[in-house]
Amino acid sequence: MDLKKLIISPINEIDDLSNFSCNDPDLDDFIQNDALGYQNRLLAKTYLCRKPDKSIAGFYSVTMDSVKKRQLIDQDEFNITNIPAFKIARLAVHQKYQGLGVRRFLLYTTIYQAKKYSTEIGCRLVTVDSKPESVDFYLRHEFKPTSKIEKQKYPTLYLDLMTIQD
Amino acid sequence: MAHPIEPTVLDKEDFKRLLKDLENPELSPKAQRMYKLGKQYHRQVHRA
Numbered sequence: 377m378d379l380k381k382l383i384i385s386p387i388n389e390i391d392d393l394s395n396f397s398c399n400d401p402d403l404d405d406f407i408q409n410d411a412l413g414y415q416n417r418l419l420a421k422t423y424l425c426r427k428p429d430k431s432i433a434g435f436y437s438v439t440m441d442s443v444k445k446r447q448l449i450d451q452d453e454f455n456i457t458n459i460p461a462f463k464i465a466r467l468a469v470h471q472k473y474q475g476l477g478v479r480r481f482l483l484y485t486t487i488y489q490a491k492k493y494s495t496e497i498g499c500r501l502v503t504v505d506s507k508p509e510s511v512d513f514y515l516r517h518e519f520k521p522t523s524k525i526e527k528q529k530y531p532t533l534y535l536d537l538m539t540i541q542d
Numbered sequence: 543m544a545h546p547i548e549p550t551v552l553d554k555e556d557f558k559r560l561l562k563d564l565e566n567p568e569l570s571p572k573a574q575r576m577y578k579l580g581k582q583y584h585r586q587v588h589r590a
Contacts, residue, residue: 382586383586384583384586384588483576484576484583485583486580491580492584500564518576522560536564538567539567539569539573540569540577
């Protein structure tokens with residue numbers, strides 16, 4: 377798949393997502409039934425990823441987040457209680473296009489978005505509450521766990537935007 | 543296809559190290575590459 381031909385645009389009322397399937401019922405239910413409502417209520421913004429023929433290859437939803445210092449350590453070395461973050465709330469690839477680099481494409485796009493927003497508002501981390509089967513994917517992409525991942529149902533991982541220069 | 547999870551055990555020293563990383567982060571060449579590719583990809587975002 378030519379990733380440079382993928383187009384990303386915000387979800388809107390005319391998008392038909394009834395046939396979207398990524399093999400995860402929770403994510404399918406979210407994009408089919410909840411994503412637009414979340415967006416209209418300013419809770420999460422969802423972006424669809426389309427192929428040139430307009431078919432939907434995937435999507436991601438983003439929102440704001442914060443990570444409590446105590447999730448990292450019980451000491452006072454970091455001088456704020458909550459570390460501001462940009463959260464990847466959902467990220468999924470249509471089952472037809474899995475294994476072709478689309479997930480990586482979507483992740484990199486969110487990282488750029490987060491870094492861009494960090495020039496306008498306090499935003500130190502990119503966070504994700506990962507599906508267990510996706511933890512390895514995020515670890516491979518420089519994310520670090522915030523806690524003992526084996527004890528979390530959806531382990532929270534983060535990428536520090538200070539490790540990236542504009 | 544689901545990948546088996548390799549449990550990562552983090553002890554207190556690991557947390558200290560993670561926090562030190564936050565205070566004195568080192569630039570990450572891989573994160574830098576991801577950012578640069580994301581910057582290219584982001585040109586493909588169509589605003590509604």
